[in-house]
Amino acid sequence: MPESRSAAKPLLTVEHLRKVYESSTGSVEAxxxxxxxxxxxxxxxxxxxxxxxKTTLLKCIAxxxxxxxxxxxxxGKRVTGPPPNMALVFQEYGRSLYPWLTVRGNVDLPLKxxxxxxxxxxxxxDDALVAVGLEHAAKSYPWQLSGGMQQRVAIARxxxxxxxxxxxxxxxxxxxxxxxxxxxxxxxxxxRERGMxxxxxxxxxxxxxxxxxxxxxxxxxxxxxxxxxxxxxxxDRDQLVTRALPRFTELRTHVYEQIQRAKRGEAVRPGATAx
Amino acid sequence: xxxxxxxVVTPRKPSxxxxxxxxxxxxxxxxxxxxxxxxxxxxxxxxxxFFPSPxxxxxxFVETWIGPAFVNDVLPSLARLxxxxxxxxxxxxxxxxxxxxxxxxxxxxxxxxxxFRAVPPPVLIPIVAVLVGANDTMKVVVMVTGAIWPVLLNxxxxxxxxxxxxxxxxxxxxITRSERLRFLVLPAASPRIMTxxxxxxxxxxxxxxxxxxxxxxxxxxxxxVFFQRNYLIAQMWSGIVLLGLIGVLLAVIFGFVERRVLRxxxxxxxxxxx
Numbered sequence: 001m002p003e004s005r006s007a008a009k010p011l012l013t014v015e016h017l018r019k020v021y022e023s024s025t026g027s028v029e030a031x032x033x034x035x036x037x038x039x040x041x042x043x044x045x046x047x048x049x050x051x052x053x054k055t056t057l058l059k060c061i062a063x064x065x066x067x068x069x070x071x072x073x074x075x076g077k078r079v080t081g082p083p084p085n086m087a088l089v090f091q092e093y094g095r096s097l098y099p100w101l102t103v104r105g106n107v108d109l110p111l112k113x114x115x116x117x118x119x120x121x122x123x124x125x126d127d128a129l130v131a132v133g134l135e136h137a138a139k140s141y142p143w144q145l146s147g148g149m150q151q152r153v154a155i156a157r158x159x160x161x162x163x164x165x166x167x168x169x170x171x172x173x174x175x176x177x178x179x180x181x182x183x184x185x186x187x188x189x190x191x192r193e194r195g196m197x198x199x200x201x202x203x204x205x206x207x208x209x210x211x212x213x214x215x216x217x218x219x220x221x222x223x224x225x226x227x228x229x230x231x232x233x234x235x236d237r238d239q240l241v242t243r244a245l246p247r248f249t250e251l252r253t254h255v256y257e258q259i260q261r262a263k264r265g266e267a268v269r270p271g272a273t274a275x
Numbered sequence: 276x277x278x279x280x281x282x283v284v285t286p287r288k289p290s291x292x293x294x295x296x297x298x299x300x301x302x303x304x305x306x307x308x309x310x311x312x313x314x315x316x317x318x319x320x321x322x323x324x325f326f327p328s329p330x331x332x333x334x335x336f337v338e339t340w341i342g343p344a345f346v347n348d349v350l351p352s353l354a355r356l357x358x359x360x361x362x363x364x365x366x367x368x369x370x371x372x373x374x375x376x377x378x379x380x381x382x383x384x385x386x387x388x389x390x391f392r393a394v395p396p397p398v399l400i401p402i403v404a405v406l407v408g409a410n411d412t413m414k415v416v417v418m419v420t421g422a423i424w425p426v427l428l429n430x431x432x433x434x435x436x437x438x439x440x441x442x443x444x445x446x447x448x449x450i451t452r453s454e455r456l457r458f459l460v461l462p463a464a465s466p467r468i469m470t471x472x473x474x475x476x477x478x479x480x481x482x483x484x485x486x487x488x489x490x491x492x493x494x495x496x497x498x499x500v501f502f503q504r505n506y507l508i509a510q511m512w513s514g515i516v517l518l519g520l521i522g523v524l525l526a527v528i529f530g531f532v533e534r535r536v537l538r539x540x541x542x543x544x545x546x547x548x549x
Contacts, residue, residue: 062447088447095440100462100539109458110448143543161448 009076010037011197012061012165017070019056030056032222032269034070038199040164043191045200047208047255048218049263054201057223058169061199062088075164087158091170093150097142097157103129104138107157114161128160131194132186148179152186159190165197166190173203181239184211188237205259209233209251210242217258224269227258327509332516335509340517344498349517352495355411356483356521359418363475367423368468371430372460381431388428396421397485409490417486422479429471433464466540469533476525484518 019031030053038044048054059065061072063082072079074086087110090096097106107125116124129135132152142150151171158166168187172180184207190196202208208215209231217227231251233242242248261267311329318328327335340349374381396417403413437460445455461468487496499514501507534541 059443064443064446082446082449084449086447088444090440090444092440095438096444098441098459098462099543100465101458109454110450112454113449113451141539141542143539143546157448 011040011075012038012199013073014061015071017057017060017072018068019053019060019065020068029222032224034223034225036216036225036228038197040197041195042213043198043200043211044214044216045202045208045212046216046218047202047205047259048223049220049259050203051221052218052262053221053223054218055169058167058201062086062167085164087161087163087166089154089158089166089168089171091173093147093154096154097150099141099143102138103134103140103142103153106142106153107160110157110161124160124162128156131159131190132156148175148183151175151183155186165199168198168200170202185239187211192235205255206252209248209255210237215255217255217262219262219267219269220265226262226267229255325508327512331509332512336513336516339510339513348493348495348498351493352483352487353521355414356418356479359415359422360476360479362415363419363422363479364426364472366419367426367471367475368430371427372434372456375431375434376460381435392424396482400486400489404490414486418479418482421482422475425474425478426468426471429467430464433467434460437463465536469537473529476529477522480518480522480525
């Protein structure tokens with residue numbers, strides 16, 4: 001990693017993570033052996049072939065699932081349950097926002113136990129809603145909004161929570177292409193202007209290259225890290241300019257080939273034996 | 276950065292709101308009025324001793340219920356009914372929430388529930404009367420034992436089927452137990468709970484009448500049975516009409532509360548249908 005801050009401790013460490021699902025019909029090894037690190041202020045994108053256990057990995061990192069073996073550490077502390085300094089944005093925005101609360105109520109809910117004054121909470125909520133461009137919709141209910149706007153509410157909720165790390169699980173898979181481009185730029189803006197550390201999971205190769213400073217390519221299940229690729233595109237990204245760069249095309253092609261190799265199972269896990 | 280469409284809700288004009296209320300009232304009262312007119316005509320064409328005309332019943336209604344009987348019979352009945360409904364709803368939701376959240380408790384209790392639910396509460400009246408005496412408590416106990424079931428079972432089911440993504444959201448934001456109960460579990464279960472409450476109301480009303488048929492000397496149910504046994508037909512009918520009116524009143528109150536509590540739910544359904 002060329003840009004790694006060698007002295008700084010990594011924000012998030014995943015070490016030899018393995019997850020086996022036990023079921024009545026036998027056990028399924030979803031994740032084989034995943035190790036990677038993420039520094040504070042980084043935007044890391046995880047991309048992999050479909051069904052490669054991306055969501056399982058995220059749930060293990062978020063403390064929602066217990067890994068079979070291996071360690072997840074956030075700021076040097078081992079994750080055993082959902083850590084308080086982490087926020088999640090799910091793919092299913094319709095099921096992650098509470099329909100009985102207004103937009104404002106949804107953003108406010110995780111702040112309730114943060115022991116902040118009413119004024120401080122209001123400031124955080126207003127600030128987050130402005131950041132995602134929804135200040136006019138505070139009193140609406142989520143179901144009165146379009147899909148893209150609902151996902152913005154979920155992002156605002158995470159922003160107001162002021163987490164150390166923001167985890168996004170295929171957040172734009174269910175919105176249309178134009179909205180998606182807007183939301184990608186929103187994520188870039190949050191990362192650039194607020195210095196948020198974001199771990200972004202997607203199955204979209206273009207999206208991974210466009211968003212990430214690093215792209216972690218996963219193999220097919222049982223999953224391991226096939227490549228940890230640093231994206232040397234200018235930090236200022238633009239849907240038209242960046243995507244037209246020759247370097248963008250190169251990186252995109254590279255990741256695409258990696259994914260194809262992953263799907264065919266051609267890549268060989270380093271250190272893995274025939275067993 | 277981007278363009279946003281503003282939200283889609285625009286308030287209705289007040290004049291249209293009144294027109295809508297007028298229309299709804301016409302629909303609500305139209306059929307009852309037509310039926311009363313038919314009944315009135317029918318009873319004057321072929322008078323029958325057990326089916327007096329609506330006018331006779333109306334007269335008996337005023338005579339019977341407007342006066343001391345209202346204070347001595349109707350109000351105590353309504354008070355017992357009200358207390359029982361509140362108790363059944365509160366106990367049902369509280370127990371249902373606990374049982375819905377705790378898996379082993381649910382598996383332990385559900386077979387027993389099937390048994391007790393099948394026991395018709397009226398058969399318990401003599402037993403309860405022996406245990407607590409033939410008094411108001413007995414009547415309330417009978418009403419609650421019958422009316423609690425729909426609330427309890429619907430709450431259990433509603434709490435149990437809280438959406439998994441919503442639960443994970445609450446977990447990931449480290450939302451505390453009490454907050455989760457108040458802002459996730461109960462609101463998520465509220466559509467089911469309200470279904471249970473609706474059934475609870477009608478069961479409570481039926482049991483109000485039945486509980487007053489035994490060991491009683493006052494109350495709406497007692498009066499109706501008294502009129503029946505003494506061939507005071509018009510008075511008996513007027514009591515039945517009063518019961519119906521109480522039912523309508525309960526439905527109106529329920530509708531009012533339901534619209535408030537489930538505003539979001541009806542909104543979501545409307546959006547889904549559109």
